[in-house]
Amino acid sequence: MLDAIDRELLKTVADLEELPKGAYNIRKNGRLLVRNVSANIDIESLEDNKGIVVTIKPKTVNESVHIPVILSQAGLYDTVFNRFVIGDEADVTIIAGCGIHCGGLDPEGHAGIHEFHVGKGAKVRYVEKHYAAGPGRGKRILNPATKVFLAEGAQAEMELTQIGGVDEAERTNEAVLGPKSLLVVTERVLTEGTQRAVSRNVLTLSGPGSRANMVSRSVIKGDSVQNFYATLEALAPCRGHIECDAIIMDRGKNETLPSLKALHPDAELTHEASIGKIASDQLTKLMSLGLTYEEAVNRIIQGFLR
Amino acid sequence: MLELIDLSYVVTTEENGNGAGRRKIIDGISYNFEQGRFYAITGPNGSGKTTLAKLVMGINPVTSGTIRFEGRDITSLPITERARAGIAYSFQHPARFKGITFRDLLAMAAGTEVEEQLLALLRRVGICSLSFMDKAVDAQLSGGEIKKIELATTIARNPKLAIYDEPDTGIDLWTIKPMVRLLKREQQERGTTTIVVSHNRAFLEAADVILMINNGHIVYEGDLAGAKPLLTDLSACTYRRCLLEDQDVGCYR
Numbered sequence A: 001m002l003d004a005i006d007r008e009l010l011k012t013v014a015d016l017e018e019l020p021k022g023a024y025n026i027r028k029n030g031r032l033l034v035r036n037v038s039a040n041i042d043i044e045s046l047e048d049n050k051g052i053v054v055t056i057k058p059k060t061v062n063e064s065v066h067i068p069v070i071l072s073q074a075g076l077y078d079t080v081f082n083r084f085v086i087g088d089e090a091d092v093t094i095i096a097g098c099g100i101h102c103g104g105l106d107p108e109g110h111a112g113i114h115e116f117h118v119g120k121g122a123k124v125r126y127v128e129k130h131y132a133a134g135p136g137r138g139k140r141i142l143n144p145a146t147k148v149f150l151a152e153g154a155q156a157e158m159e160l161t162q163i164g165g166v167d168e169a170e171r172t173n174e175a176v177l178g179p180k181s182l183l184v185v186t187e188r189v190l191t192e193g194t195q196r197a198v199s200r201n202v203l204t205l206s207g208p209g210s211r212a213n214m215v216s217r218s219v220i221k222g223d224s225v226q227n228f229y230a231t232l233e234a235l236a237p238c239r240g241h242i243e244c245d246a247i248i249m250d251r252g253k254n255e256t257l258p259s260l261k262a263l264h265p266d267a268e269l270t271h272e273a274s275i276g277k278i279a280s281d282q283l284t285k286l287m288s289l290g291l292t293y294e295e296a297v298n299r300i301i302q303g304f305l306r
Numbered sequence B: 001m002l003e004l005i006d007l008s009y010v011v012t013t014e015e016n017g018n019g020a021g022r023r024k025i026i027d028g029i030s031y032n033f034e035q036g037r038f039y040a041i042t043g044p045n046g047s048g049k050t051t052l053a054k055l056v057m058g059i060n061p062v063t064s065g066t067i068r069f070e071g072r073d074i075t076s077l078p079i080t081e082r083a084r085a086g087i088a089y090s091f092q093h094p095a096r097f098k099g100i101t102f103r104d105l106l107a108m109a110a111g112t113e114v115e116e117q118l119l120a121l122l123r124r125v126g127i128c129s130l131s132f133m134d135k136a137v138d139a140q141l142s143g144g145e146i147k148k149i150e151l152a153t154t155i156a157r158n159p160k161l162a163i164y165d166e167p168d169t170g171i172d173l174w175t176i177k178p179m180v181r182l183l184k185r186e187q188q189e190r191g192t193t194t195i196v197v198s199h200n201r202a203f204l205e206a207a208d209v210i211l212m213i214n215n216g217h218i219v220y221e222g223d224l225a226g227a228k229p230l231l232t233d234l235s236a237c238t239y240r241r242c243l244l245e246d247q248d249v250g251c252y253r
């Protein structure tokens, strides 16, 4: 059922060697490949197989859902709408990811639109990796979008990673935070060659006592371009922070625009942003431990994207 | 084991927009550091101590002169090669990283990731808190913490020549004596040739030889007793002269 390319993609984007335990839904070339549900986690297809609805019962703890997508059909642009409804006081991990294998000249792409409704006091960790490979020259395109709605006291941790090989990526993340909720978004993107990646983020802190932390780490190699935009909008007494760092190597270009909007006098919003080459004191330190220049660069980048 | 022969380091400076000027930071230093001894280098701020240490590690390029290590000319060797030859340097202002932990640095320095060996290193350098190992070496570390990490990574190299650039800055009163003992023990048990740049009396007392640097020259070599007159002399204000034309901004000393 899974061929060698499928296995390699699944291993890279979802760390899966075999079919996972618990609930899962693997989508290949726009169609359902295999699915499993559990007592607490239900997965249903939307009409016309346009996507899935994952419903997690209240108080479900220590369970995970894998929902990887793989693409290996030239010329296909697969758009999928996934909705996650996470019951009150549940504590779960969702592992998504998209792997593209491009063997031909035609472009291949995927737009995953993910909506999260996180119930009162529930916790979710969402891990998403994007990766493309293959000998073909067709463009690999990924345009993911996430929308997060946090109820009172809900917590979401989003780890969004684009590992490599993606020619064009345009990501949007939106979130609305209810009272006392917490959102942590960590985005890591590496681009090289002539790749382009844009990330747009709008986090709205609408509930009193809500907290948001947006961390972005970009590594821009070759002639690639990455732009990062993030807005924190505060409508209540709340705390928010944006930290965005870009390391430029070779001839890469970057635009970073963190922006803060306080529409409530008790909002505390901060940001720090930096763009630059690898700091020379970091390089000299690692070289003085016996690493070569190239080894030092790799270690620093590896840590930075960790 | 480390021989400096007529070593100079010159930088070009912008002088009030009158084009480029030249400033000798290290001015023809010749000195022979002997195998297995403990040296303390002291001298006023800005006298060239760090610059000299960085010339030895290969971080600053030599303008003229020669550096020999164990009889081999290393003047133009890159940092990596010098490190592999057995020279280690603890930075005065250690680098901070994102996403690199103390464990990572220690493993790179020691060339092993084996837990037992890393724990043995912690015991050797006297760091008792294990949770410290997985701390990120980032901007959140305190000044004293990062200096302890810096020192540990230098010792983890098992160097033939260890250079510590003001290892005691930011270190609490309770840790300075143990730190001096640690470096002495490394010197005595492993024969590590040790150079400590410091203004701290505890290190000056522990040293076999004291070198005093001023204006890029070695102005004294000998024991602590002999250094005392110069120590008081150099502490005289050197700022006044350069500030004469300026308005008096006050003296820090």
Ligand SMILES: Nc1ncnc2c1ncn2[C@@H]1O[C@H](COP(=O)(O)OP(=O)(O)OP(=O)(O)O)[C@@H](O)[C@H]1O
Pocket: B011, B025, B043, B044, B045, B046, B047, B048, B049, B050, B051, B052, B092
């Ligand atoms: N690359 C450089 N370009 C210009 N000036 C430099 C450069 N490197 C060092 N200097 C200058 O050389 C002088 C000596 O610096 P150095 O850091 O070696 O002093 P130090 O003796 O270590 O002082 P401290 O006790 O404050 O650590 C300083 O005035 C410094 O500004």
Ligand SMILES: [Mg+2]
Pocket: B049, B050, B051, B092, B165
């Ligand atoms: Mg110094």
